[in-house]
Amino acid sequence: xxxxxxxxxxxxxxxxxxxxxxxxxxxxxxxxxxxxxxxxxxxxxxxxxxxxxxxxxxxxxxxxxxxxxxxxxxxxxxxxxxxxxxxxxxxxxxxxxxxxxxxxxxxxxxxxxxxxxxxxxxxxxxxxxxxxxxxxxxxxxxxxxxxxxxxxxxxxxxxxxxxxxxxxxxxxxxxxxxxxxxxxxxxxxxxxxxxxxxxxxxxxxxxxxxxxxxxxxxxxxxxxxxxxxxxxxxxxxxxxxxxxxxxxxxxxxxxxxxxxxxxxxxxxxxxxxxxxxxxxxxxxxxxxxxxxxxxxxxxxxxxxxxxxxxxxxxxxxxxxxxxxxxxxxxxxxxxxxxxxxxxxxxxxxxxxxxxxxxxxxxxxxxxxxxxxxxxxxxxxxxxxxxxxxxxxxxxxxxxxxxxxxxxxxxxxxxxxxxxxxxx
Amino acid sequence: xxxxxxxxxxxxxxxxxxxxxxxxxxxxxxxxxxxxxxxxxxxxxxxxxxxxxxxxxxxxxxxxxxxxxxxxxxxxxxxxxxxxxxxxxxxxxxxxxxxxxxxxxxxxxxxxxxxxxxxxxxxxxxxxxxxxxxxxxxxxxxxxxxxxxxxxxxxxxxxxxxxxxxxxxxxxxxxxxxxxxxxxxxxxxxxxxxxxxxxxxxxxxxxxxxxxxxxxxxxxxxxxxxxxxxxxxxx
Ligand SMILES: Nc1ncnc2c1ncn2[C@@H]1O[C@H](COP(=O)(O)OP(=O)(O)OP(=O)(O)O)[C@@H](O)[C@H]1O
Ligand SMILES: [Mg+2]
Numbered sequence: 001x002x003x004x005x006x007x008x009x010x011x012x013x014x015x016x017x018x019x020x021x022x023x024x025x026x027x028x029x030x031x032x033x034x035x036x037x038x039x040x041x042x043x044x045x046x047x048x049x050x051x052x053x054x055x056x057x058x059x060x061x062x063x064x065x066x067x068x069x070x071x072x073x074x075x076x077x078x079x080x081x082x083x084x085x086x087x088x089x090x091x092x093x094x095x096x097x098x099x100x101x102x103x104x105x106x107x108x109x110x111x112x113x114x115x116x117x118x119x120x121x122x123x124x125x126x127x128x129x130x131x132x133x134x135x136x137x138x139x140x141x142x143x144x145x146x147x148x149x150x151x152x153x154x155x156x157x158x159x160x161x162x163x164x165x166x167x168x169x170x171x172x173x174x175x176x177x178x179x180x181x182x183x184x185x186x187x188x189x190x191x192x193x194x195x196x197x198x199x200x201x202x203x204x205x206x207x208x209x210x211x212x213x214x215x216x217x218x219x220x221x222x223x224x225x226x227x228x229x230x231x232x233x234x235x236x237x238x239x240x241x242x243x244x245x246x247x248x249x250x251x252x253x254x255x256x257x258x259x260x261x262x263x264x265x266x267x268x269x270x271x272x273x274x275x276x277x278x279x280x281x282x283x284x285x286x287x288x289x290x291x292x293x294x295x296x297x298x299x300x301x302x303x304x305x306x307x308x309x310x311x312x313x314x315x316x317x318x319x320x321x322x323x324x325x326x327x328x329x330x331x332x333x334x335x336x337x338x339x340x341x342x343x344x345x346x347x348x349x350x351x352x353x354x355x356x357x358x359x360x361x362x363x364x365x366x367x368x369x370x371x372x373x374x375x376x377x378x379x380x381x382x383x384x385x386x387x388x389x390x391x392x393x394x395x396x397x398x399x400x401x402x403x404x405x406x407x408x409x410x411x412x413x414x415x416x417x418x419x420x421x422x423x
Numbered sequence: 424x425x426x427x428x429x430x431x432x433x434x435x436x437x438x439x440x441x442x443x444x445x446x447x448x449x450x451x452x453x454x455x456x457x458x459x460x461x462x463x464x465x466x467x468x469x470x471x472x473x474x475x476x477x478x479x480x481x482x483x484x485x486x487x488x489x490x491x492x493x494x495x496x497x498x499x500x501x502x503x504x505x506x507x508x509x510x511x512x513x514x515x516x517x518x519x520x521x522x523x524x525x526x527x528x529x530x531x532x533x534x535x536x537x538x539x540x541x542x543x544x545x546x547x548x549x550x551x552x553x554x555x556x557x558x559x560x561x562x563x564x565x566x567x568x569x570x571x572x573x574x575x576x577x578x579x580x581x582x583x584x585x586x587x588x589x590x591x592x593x594x595x596x597x598x599x600x601x602x603x604x605x606x607x608x609x610x611x612x613x614x615x616x617x618x619x620x621x622x623x624x625x626x627x628x629x630x631x632x633x634x635x636x637x638x639x640x641x642x643x644x645x646x647x648x649x650x651x652x653x654x655x656x657x658x
Contacts, residue, residue, distance in 0.1 A: 002542065009539070016527040330525045336484050337584075338512025338540045340505050417485045420523060 003350075010351040014358075017323070024319040025359030027312030028399060032363025032392045035305040036384075037370040042297055044375075044382035049290050055137050056283040059102075061250040061262050063269070065243050068277040081229065084277040086245040093272065094250065098264050100257040105132050107247035108222050110230040112182040114213070116168040123164065123181060123213040127222030133159075135251045138216070143175045143190035150218045156225070159190035159216040167213075179215070184225060186217055258284045309399050312359070317403035320352050324411040331411050332419025345412040352404025353397055360396025364389045430457040431495060431592065431623050432481060438489035439476055439646075450476045451487065452646040458625065460591075463618040465634045466627045468643035474627045475520055475596055477643065481625065482517045482594045483507050495591075512540055516585035518595035520627075522577045524569035530556065530580045531565035537588040555587040556580070560609060574601035582610065586617070593617060593624045599633055611636055 014021045056062065065085025094104050108127040113120050132138070133145045140159060150157050158179055165174040165188065177188045231240045252261045262282045269278055324331070331344055368389075371382045439451035450473045458464060466474050479485040480492065483499055492499045495514050502510065511517075516537075524533045534552035543551065556562055559579040569577050578601045585593060598614070599607040611633060618624050628634055642650045 005539065005545070008545075012532070013527070329523070330527075333523045333525055334536065334540075335508065336482075336511065336517060336519075336523070337537050338508050340508040340540075342505075343540060417479055420484075420519070 006346050006350045007354065009347060010354045013347075013351055014355060020319065020323075021355055021358075024316055025355055025362065027315040028309065028356050028359030028396055029312075029363040029366060031305065031308035031312040032360050032396055033366035033370055034308060035301065036364055036367025036388055036392055037374060037382075038301050038304070039388045040367070040371040040382040040384040041374060041380060042294070042301065043385065043388075044380060046290070046294055047383050048381050050287070053283045053287045053290070056281070057135055057137060057251065058283055058287065059252045059255050059258060060135060060283060061252065061258065061265060062281040062283075063248045063250065063265065064279050064281065065246050066277060066279050067241075068275040081240040081242050083242040084275070085243040086248055086278055087272075088244050090269065090272055091245060091248055093268060094248065094265065097268065098250070098261060100253055100261055102251040102253045103131060103135075105129050105135055105249040105251070106219060106245050107132065107249065108219060108228065108244070109246045110222070110226060112184075114164065114168060114179060114181045114215075116170060116180060119168045121164060121167050121213055123215050125181060125222065126214055126216050127219040128216050129219050131251075132216070132249060135249050139193040140190040141193040143188070145190055146216060146218050151220050154221045154224050155218060156184060156186045156221055157189045157217065158186035159192060160188055161192050161194070161213060161215075163194075164213045164215065181215070186215070192216075255284070258282065305395075309395060313356075313399040313403040316352060316356055316359075316400065317407060320348065320404060320407035321410065324348065324407050327411075328414060328419045328422040331414050332416050332422065335414070335416035336420060341412040344414075345408045348408035348411045349401070349404045352408065353400035356396045356400030356403070357393065360393045363396065364392050367392070429493075429496070431460045431462075433457045433493045434481065434487075434490065435492070436490040437477070437480060437487040437492065439473070439480065439485070439487050450646050451480075454490070454643075454646070454648055456481075456641070456648065456651075458623060461618070461621050461623055462639060463614075463624045463637050464626070464639035464641055465637035466625060466641045466643060467629070467634050468649075470629075472643045473646045474643050478594050478596055478625065478627055482515055483511050484517070512537065512588070514590055514592050516588070516590035516593045518578075518581050518585045518593070518598050520596035520600070522569070522581040524577055524580055524584075526569055529566050529568060530561065530572065530583075533569065533580060534565075534584045534587050537584065541588050543588075552583075552587055555583040558586070558613065559583045560606070575603065575606055578602060579606070579610070582613070591622055593622055593626075595625070596627045597629065598626060599628065599630050604632075607632070 063086060067082070068084055088106075091104060091106050095101075098104075106129065110125050112123060112125055114123045115121070126132075128146065129151060130146045130148055133140065143159070145159060146157070149155075160174065160179065162174055165177055165179070168179075170177060174188050174191055179186045179188055228244050229240060229242045231238055250261065250265065252258045259282075262280060262285070266280060269280075334344060334347075368384055371384050374380065375382050434454060434456045437451050437454040437456075438449070440447050440449045442448055454477060456477075466477070468474050476485065480487050481494075483494065486500060494510065497506075497510060499507070499510070524530070525536070528536075531549070531552055534556055535548045538548040538551055553562065553565065556565055559582050561576060561579050561583060564572060564576060569580065572580065578598065582595070582598055585595070593614070595614075599610050602610060607630070614624055614626065615636070624637075626633060626637065634640055639651070639653045641648060
C-alpha cells in the first residue's frame with residue numbers, strides 16, 4: 001500500500017506527542033543499548049583470546065616444566081638442589097615415538113640479571129632453537145633471528161626487546177650492543193616486535209618465574225655456558241633448581257592430529273614422570289573451551305536481551321493502548337471520513353514500529369557510546385560490528401510489530417459513531 | 424453507480440432506538456425519505472427530535488434498528504464495513520454538528536484527511552486543501568490548530584474538509600450554527616453554488632434564513648416526518 005504516506009503520517013503523529021514518544025521508547029533504547037554493549041564487549045574479549053591463542057599456534061602443543069607440589073613426606077631427601085621438570089630423555093622419547101609432528105623444539109631458560117653500570121633488570125633468558133620463532137610466531141622487527149650457524153657455533157648472541165636496552169640506560173642502536181646478563185655477554189643481533197598485549201595465556205605459558213623481559217639466545221649456547229642448574233632468590237632464601245628443559249614446543253604437522261598427539265603426549269609423560277612436574281597447554285583445546293564459554297555467554301546474553309526487550313515491548317504496548325483510547329475521537333473522525341479498518345490498523349502499527357525502530361536506532365547509538373565508555377574505563381578491547389547494529393534494529397522492529405498489533409487491532413475495531421461520541 | 428433514474432438516496436421505514444426494555448428510547452419511528460440527485464433540502468425540527476440521528480444513518484455512519492436504506496444504488500445495510508468506508512469516502516461530505524476536527528492536526532492537515540484516504544498525492548493534497556479552505560474564507564489560518572480557532576472558524580474548517588474531495592452528496596449538521604449572519608450568508612452562498620454545480624445537499628438547521636433558502640423543507644418531530652414541502656425556486 002502507500003507505505004511511505006503512512007510512514008509520514010506516523011512521523012507527524014509521533015512528533016505531535018514528542019515527549020511521550022521519547023519516553024515510550026526508553027525501554028527499547030536501554031534494552032538494545034545494553035545488548036549492543038555486551039555484544040561488543042563479548043566479541044572484543046573473544047577476539048582478543050582468539051588472537052592470543054592463534055599467536056601460540058593452533059597446531060602447537062606446549063609442554064612446560066612446573067614445580068611439583070611440595071613433597072612433605074618424611075622420607076623426602078632434602079637436598080639443596082631441587083630437580084624436576086622435563087628432561088632431555090623426554091624430548092628424545094617424544095621425537096622418536098610420537099608420529100605426525102613437524103618438529104619438537106627444546107627450550108632451556110633461566111632467570112638472571114642484566115646490568116649496565118649501576119642499572120639492573122631481571123631477564124628471562126630463553127635458550128631456543130631457530131625454529132622456535134616461527135613455531136610460536138615471534139616476530140623479529142629489526143636485525144635477524146637466531147640461525148643454525150649460531151646454534152652450531154654456540155654463539156653468544158641475543159634477540160631482545162628494545163625496552164630492555166632502554167631500561168638499562170643505553171639509548172644508541174641496540175643492534176650490536178653487548179648485553180651483560182650475569183657473567184655472560186650476549187651480542188644483540190635482533191629486535192623483537194613490540195607485543196601489543198600480554199594476555200594471561202601467554203603468561204601462563206612462560207615459566208612460573210618469568211620476568212617481564214625476555215631475551216632469546218641459542219639453545220646450545222645456554223646449555224654449554226650455563227648448564228641446567230640455576231640459582232634464584234625467592235623471599236630471601238636462595239633456591240637452587242636443576243631443570244633440564246623448561247619447555248618443549250611440539251608442532252603438529254596437521255591440525256586434525258593435534259588432539260591425538262596431545263593424548264599421546266599425556267600418556268607418554270605420565271609414564272615417564274612420577275610426579276606432575278609438567279603441564280600441557282594445547283591452544284586448540286583452549287580455543288574449544290573458549291568457544292563453549294562463549295556459547296554459554298551468548299545464551300545468557302540472549303536471555304537478558306529477551307527479557308529487557310520484553311519489558312520494553314510491554315511498555316510500548318501499554319502506552320499505545322492508552323494512546324488508542326485517548327485518540328478514540330480521531331479514529332472515529334478518520335473512519336467517518338472514509339478510512340477503512342486496515343488504514344487505522346496500519347496507522348497505529350506503523351506508528352508503533354517506527355517508535356520502536358527509533359528506539360532501536362537510539363539504543364544502538366547509546367550502546368555504541370556505552371561501549372566506548374566501557375573501553376575507556378576498563379581498558380578492555382571491544383568490537384563493535386555493523387551486523388550487531390542491524391540485528392538490534394531488526395529486533396526492535398519485531399518488538400514494535402508484536403507490541404503494536406493488539407493496540408492497532410483495538411483501534412481498528414472501534415465503531416465510528418461511538419468513537420465520535422467518545423469524550 | 425446509481426440506478427438510472429432512481430433517487431440518490433432512499434430510506435424506508437427507518438427506526439432507531441437506544442437502550443433496551445424499560446430504558447428503551449425511540450428516536451426515529453418510521454422515517455420514509457427519498458432524495459433525488461441534485462436536490463437541496465433543509466431538515467428542521469425541535470432539539471432532540473432526531474435530526475442528527477437521521478443524518479448519521481443517511482451518512483452511512485449509523486445503522487437503523489429497522490428499515491431499509493439505499494444510497495447511490497447500494498443496499499447500504501447489507502454492505503461490508505470496507506464497502507461502507509468506500510461509500511463514505513467517495514459519495515459523502517459530512518459536516519458534523521460538533522465539527523470533529525482532529526485536535527493535534529493543523530486546519531490544513533485536517534482538511535487533507537479525506538484526500539489522504541482517497542489516495543491523492545501529497546503535493547495535490549496541499550493544493551486542493553488550500554483551495555477548499557480559501558473557498559470558506561479560511562485561507563489565512565491554515566497552520567493553526569483547531570483549538571486556536573473560534574467556533575465559527577472551526578465550523579468553516581469542518582465545511583472545507585467535507586468539500587475537499589468533491590463528494591456528490593453533502594450532509595451538513597447545522598453548518599451555520601456558530602456563524603454571524605454575514606459569514607452565515609457566505610456559507611449559504613457556498614451551499615447554493617455547490618447545489619448549482621449539481622451536488623445533492625441535505626442541511627440540518629435551526630436557522631430560518633437557511634430553511635427558507637432551500638427548495639425543499641423536511642420537518643421532523645418526535646422521530647417522524649411531520650411535513651415535507653417543496654416550493655418553486657425563485658431565481
Ligand atoms: N447514544 C445515544 N444514547 C442514548 N440516547 C441518544 C444517543 N444519541 C442520541 N440520543 C437521543 O436521541 C435523541 C435525538 O438526538 P439527536 O442528536 O438526533 O437530536 P437532534 O434533533 O439532532 O437535536 P439538536 O437539534 O439538539 O441537535 C435525543 O433525545 C438524544 O438524547
Ligand atoms: Mg443534532
